[in-house]
Amino acid sequence: YMCDQCEYAAKSLHNLKVHKLAIHEGHKYMCDQCEYAAKSLHNLKVHKLAIHEGHKYMCDQCEYSAKTTISLTEHIKVVHQGLKKLCDQCDYVGSTVWSLRKHKEKHHDKIRVYCDKCQY
Secondary structure (H helix, E strand, C coil): CECCCCCCECCCHHHHHHHHHHHHCCCCEECCCCCCEECCHHHHHHHHHHHHCCCCEECCCCCCEECCHHHHHHHHHHHHCCCCEECCCCCCEECCHHHHHHHHHHHCCCCCCCCCCCCC
8 A cells, every 4th residue: 555645655554544644644642641642553552551551571581671572572583583684785784674774874875675574
């Protein structure tokens, strides 16, 4: 599902609607306990669990704890499985898709990097 206002491509119509509301219409989900503003209801729920309820996701291989499942998954991939993200244009080695994306945006003319497992 392609956005008609930018180059964003979503895997579902729901994700496209959430994208349009957050990015093009400026819709925010406000936290009722602090100043945090989320782009999606899911992100607001994750924020409340992690920040206001102190919820932690524990690594089953070491003492590491994360505030989100995404952070825990990245930790396991990098620390326990040794997976790295390699730049195809230089010798940079990142630990996450996010860090590789930021590196490419800064050093290689804002070339976009897309995840092969999700819409980001």
